[in-house]
Amino acid sequence: MSEQRHSKRLDPMSTRNTDWFWEEAAEGRLSIQKCGQCGALHHPPRPICPECHSADRELTPMSGRGTIYSFMRVSYPPPIGFDEPPLIALVELEEGGIRLITNIVDASLEDLANDAPVIVDFEKTAKGRSLPVFRLAAKGGGA
């Protein structure tokens, strides 16, 4: 667990289809919905599998490794919950076909590059919920 820099972070909105994602994060796991019938991975989560319509879903831990698909620093209007403009990225997981909206932490905008390898970490919101975030693998982040 990284040092708590963004203690003002907002909680994710709670829904009955998505709360498990953040509960997994609280246990230190980045998990993605996998269909219990056909094995397809899906993100964002949904109540049934769009391929076979099974409601049987397994929460499958990912390796936590991926690459930066796209990135930016959002500075104005200032996003709520941050002291400094956050680095927001789409990260593609190495398991394939899954992208996550996330933050790259412990980095500056100049450090970021498309396709740079990243590794998952976790940060807490102001109210204590856990969020998966990522750090640059090359910067010595470990998991």
Add this chain to the structure above:
Amino acid sequence: MTNLMTQCAIAGIGQTEFSTNSGRSELRVACDAILAALADAGLTAKDIDGIVTYTIDNNDEVSLQRALGIEDVKYSVRLPLGGGGSAATIHHACAAIASGAASTVVIWRAMNERSEYRFGQPKEAPSGSRINDMTFTIWGIPYGLQFPGACSALGFQRYMHKYGVTNEDLGHIVVQQRTYASTNPLARFYGKPITLDDHQNSKWIAEPVLRLFDCCQESDGGVALIVTSRERARDMKGEHVRILGSAFSMPGNTEPLTSYYTQDPIIMREAEIVAGRLYEVAGVGPKDIDVALLYDAFSPEVVRQLEAFRFCGPGEAIDFVKSGAIALDGELPLNTNGGLIGEAYIHGLNMVTEGVRQLRGQAANQREGAELVLFSSGNGALILAKD
């Protein structure tokens, strides 16, 4: 057999002033815009039997009907997708008319998004049940992805990486649109052109993609349109324009501004599909279009639609713009009212009024001899023609 979807017309257009504070309720703004459209067509509220809008508008259908005194609504639909659905309202009005479900449909958008709630600012939580399901509200808010401009920028950064495009490149689109707005008396930015330096000196919204001047500005105001059959339109007072064709698409896994989960988020897949259907039903191609009106809540969306509608090839939009193509004397005058960036952000419907004015020969920035105008809002598009 004639395709009845190509036999409809816009018989009247109406709008309020576009401002930072309308000084009246959103329902009143809607009524004012609709009354102006009815007057343009020479109709009264009693002639209306269909009412259509799209999500994010706060006006309730029953309240609007009660205020206007519409006797009997036979057809009403509120389309999904927010502004992405704006062009699709016309497609659905045509479907209602072609099927006989309604004869005269009013379409409206009326909001006080600047004075009452700052539509484009960061949000802690979504408001309104329909918005709750959107990707950025659930997955973006805790990460700081909290407003539409940032959503547009995040996907587009990959396009910039792939094709070597910079924010300054986007500035060429904005400068042209602000030039158009500067000579359009209806525009928020009337009399206020900008230079590329001004664009580059405006503050970063999302570096390295988007600056303030790449963004539309929240606006109070309303727009209304009257859609009916060509046959009935011929007997009405206003100079109608034909809806030569229209199309709609919601491809799986896409979403306005946040299509992050598709195979190739760089392209605007919904617009590519819409373009194919639209050109086929209208029987024309991109080279035939005299004026293009492309939904430009943010400048990257212009790039994506220029390519989706095949006005240029993949990755070529910036070169196309820099060649002078989108100026009034270019091969494709674009967003000639100033667009949503330069005229006002009325969620797309003010692009339709501009299209009608171009075909009536009444636009502030008139393309000589304009006969075919294309309007796209991504998930929907239409071609308007002189009739």
